[in-house]
Amino acid sequence: MTLPRCVKPELLDQLPADDPRAQRSRRDLRRVNLWMRQAGIMAELLLAHGRDSKPRTLLELGAGDGTFMLRVARKVAHALPGVKVMLLDRQDLVNRETREAFAALSWTVEPVVADVFSFFAGPASRADVVTANLFLHHFEHPGLGQLLGHVAQAASLFVACEPRRDRFALAGSHMLWAIGCNDVSRHDAVVSVHAGFNGRELSDAWPEHPAWMLHEQRTGLFTHAFAARRNGAGGAR
């Protein structure tokens, strides 16, 4: 039986960046991403769909402290050299250590502190590739469709890794105490699965246009992956 999609506020989004519970939850998030194998899945999708087009600019939506994209960069920088990455988040979270780690890969980092919709309303919102990890599930219709519409205007490739909305992932989200996650992370994990995706829900929310090839699938134990590539932009054959 499928779970109906239900989007509710997450605690991390309501806490100030310097709140100790938020700081702890962002550290938990790194462990959750590891358990979900999110960076590996994102890297595989970027290489499969983006390697041939040699992207020069990448925009990560809801990038948090940037350490997720850093893990991805470490996996793909050999094939995608010299990328300029914009890390967009409502909160100012990217520290010097993370910037230096990107620089060591010869990737340039530009943190952008903005709400995603304000950013897309501005002039500098283009990038070769847009990515999102554990971000799209924050939005319900019609906002989700509007957001994907902005992404389709901005880029030639979009890759997203989101929570899969099914009973197995829901059971997993109730187990985060076992890997030492705090109350914020445990709450938000369950909320995130209820707000997650399955089937062709992201394809259906993507703007209808023949220029785009869409790939949407369950991946790994807990992940729902989506890639949209503009025809002629290079990628998996």
Ligand SMILES: C[S@@+](CC[C@H](N)C(=O)[O-])C[C@H]1O[C@@H](n2cnc3c(N)ncnc32)[C@H](O)[C@@H]1O
């Ligand atoms: C679940 S966290 C994921 C962070 C990061 N992608 C990762 O995997 O570690 C979602 C992030 O989206 C950001 N966020 C939520 N709503 C946003 C919005 N409307 N505009 C920009 N960022 C937003 C939050 O501040 C948070 O850092």
